[in-house]
Amino acid sequence: xxxxxxxxxxxxxxxxxxxxxxxxxxxxxxxxxxxxxxxxxxxxxxxxxxxxxxxxxxxxxxxxxxxxxxxxxxxxxxxxxxxxxxxxxxxxxxxxxxxxxxxxxxxxxxxxxxxxxxxxxxxxxxxxxxxxxxxxxxxxxxxxxxxxxxxxxxxxxxxxxxxxxxxxxxxxxxxxxxxxxxxxxxxxxxxxxxxxxxxxxxxxxxxxxxxxxxxxxxxxxxxxxxxxxxxxxxxxx
Amino acid sequence: xxxxxxxxxxxxxxxxxxxxxxxxxxxxxxxxxxxxxxxxxxxxxxxxxxxxxxxxxxxxxxxxxxxxxxxxxxxxxxxxxxxxxxxxxxxxxxxxxxxxxxxxxxxxxxxxxxxxxxxxxxxxxxxxxxxxxxxxxxxxxxxxxxxxxxxxxxxxxxxxxxxxxxxxxxxxxxxxxxxxxxxxxxxxxxxxxxxxxxxxxxxxxxxxxxxxxxxxxxxxxxxxxxxxxxxxxxxxxxxxxxxxxxxxxxxxxxxxxxxxxxxxxxxxxxxxxxxxxxxxxxxxxxxxxxxxxxxxxxxxxxxxxxxxxxxxxxxxxxx
Numbered sequence: 334x335x336x337x338x339x340x341x342x343x344x345x346x347x348x349x350x351x352x353x354x355x356x357x358x359x360x361x362x363x364x365x366x367x368x369x370x371x372x373x374x375x376x377x378x379x380x381x382x383x384x385x386x387x388x389x390x391x392x393x394x395x396x397x398x399x400x401x402x403x404x405x406x407x408x409x410x411x412x413x414x415x416x417x418x419x420x421x422x423x424x425x426x427x428x429x430x431x432x433x434x435x436x437x438x439x440x441x442x443x444x445x446x447x448x449x450x451x452x453x454x455x456x457x458x459x460x461x462x463x464x465x466x467x468x469x470x471x472x473x474x475x476x477x478x479x480x481x482x483x484x485x486x487x488x489x490x491x492x493x494x495x496x497x498x499x500x501x502x503x504x505x506x507x508x509x510x511x512x513x514x515x516x517x518x519x520x521x522x523x524x525x526x527x528x529x530x531x532x533x534x535x536x537x538x539x540x541x542x543x544x545x546x547x548x549x550x551x552x553x554x555x556x557x558x559x560x561x562x563x564x565x566x567x568x569x570x
Numbered sequence: 571x572x573x574x575x576x577x578x579x580x581x582x583x584x585x586x587x588x589x590x591x592x593x594x595x596x597x598x599x600x601x602x603x604x605x606x607x608x609x610x611x612x613x614x615x616x617x618x619x620x621x622x623x624x625x626x627x628x629x630x631x632x633x634x635x636x637x638x639x640x641x642x643x644x645x646x647x648x649x650x651x652x653x654x655x656x657x658x659x660x661x662x663x664x665x666x667x668x669x670x671x672x673x674x675x676x677x678x679x680x681x682x683x684x685x686x687x688x689x690x691x692x693x694x695x696x697x698x699x700x701x702x703x704x705x706x707x708x709x710x711x712x713x714x715x716x717x718x719x720x721x722x723x724x725x726x727x728x729x730x731x732x733x734x735x736x737x738x739x740x741x742x743x744x745x746x747x748x749x750x751x752x753x754x755x756x757x758x759x760x761x762x763x764x765x766x767x768x769x770x771x772x773x774x775x776x777x778x779x780x781x782x783x784x785x786x787x788x789x790x791x792x793x794x795x796x797x798x799x800x801x802x803x804x805x806x807x808x809x810x811x812x813x814x815x816x817x818x819x820x821x822x823x824x825x826x827x828x829x830x831x832x833x834x835x836x837x838x839x840x841x842x843x844x845x846x847x848x849x850x851x852x853x854x855x856x857x858x859x860x861x862x863x864x865x866x867x868x869x870x871x872x873x874x875x876x877x878x879x880x881x882x883x884x885x886x887x888x889x
Binding site: 376395396397406408413414415416417418419420424432433437439441 | 758
């Protein structure tokens, strides 16, 4: 991604995620993190800049186009942006994958198997796949949103506050899922305001402040102090 | 598998059956006279007139499921009927092309609604209110207050494919209802309509082409209203600008009675068509009860409220 800008939310942001790498994007609320991810995902047209996957230019004018190019976004607000409560867990789980694949028909049997496979693989605790997701805990709802996107085998996975409002157990499981996806060869971009989470997960940490990348730290060498320094203060050097 | 009474259409069917039983009992004739309500001819009559609402209700249900609302079907029906009739009666076109163009005018009205909703981002209520005014206005401009007499031009009556005209309207309704029920339940497109109606943001974030879905929904509603209008013109044998006046509210009511939620994401095409039959039976039977004619609208209004309240209570019970 090169010099992407959507003023006034962020300007001149250049970042790259290598296959198998987990990049942490740390920034306080209002730093432009979510807006950046949503722009990469094609929800808003950028004022300037380009997005590339495997060196190929992505004309992501919509989430559908971004998803077809191998980009996935697990959005910040699962209730509002992630889940469809009028549809069953099965429909929720297979929707992005079936949409990306351009299915014309709903293949109930095949989808049920796929959904059950995802429920098992991500250890989603639900009494079945043919019920709506509203009775599930926050952690299990979040795992549905993560699972529905990983079902598309994306090349780039962006997660916005992936463990906001989930219990400790589910948080741990979601971290494991992200590590597993990176090991599979996906590039992971984890935006979070949860500093310990970023420090625990990321190979590399980018710090955003007021719509700009303020600096970059290697995951191993970063401390809470060095990250917060970048997130809150003007760079002097 | 869901239990029978958990299927939303169950209560709609139950009310329809109850209604038919009630009128059969209430209107039971003395002695050996034929039953004024329960006979094949009357059944066909109810189906024929319900079909005019029913075809448009298929479109209305789809729009409502997608989270929108369409106030234009009545006016679009009039415009489609008037255009078809004018081409046929005044311009001397043959019946097929004239009526096909009428249907296409309906599609055009639907596309206009779609453009106003998707591109101009007007609320569906306002967009379709505008299209309703435009369509009704164009119908008046085209007719200049006259009416086109289709029936005298159709010597020997309208017998498409050799079928009696009375059968055609119900058959079109049933065919379209089944086709759209299948589209809504077994096609990715139908699921997208439910997704957009349930949560437009989440649908967009799930990779659904929301604008394309919305466009298709309003375009189809226009097309179906066009078909409805042409069928109404052929059934009545004439077209005038105030055709199908006020039908939009009956059509929306039918969809809601059939299980569609105006909040979007819930409902069915078959339910909407069954809803039109509930009102069709009422409109047919009430005038046969002495003195009840004046209560017609009142009863229709009460039925809408009772059924929707009942549905809400049932929904709560199901959890």
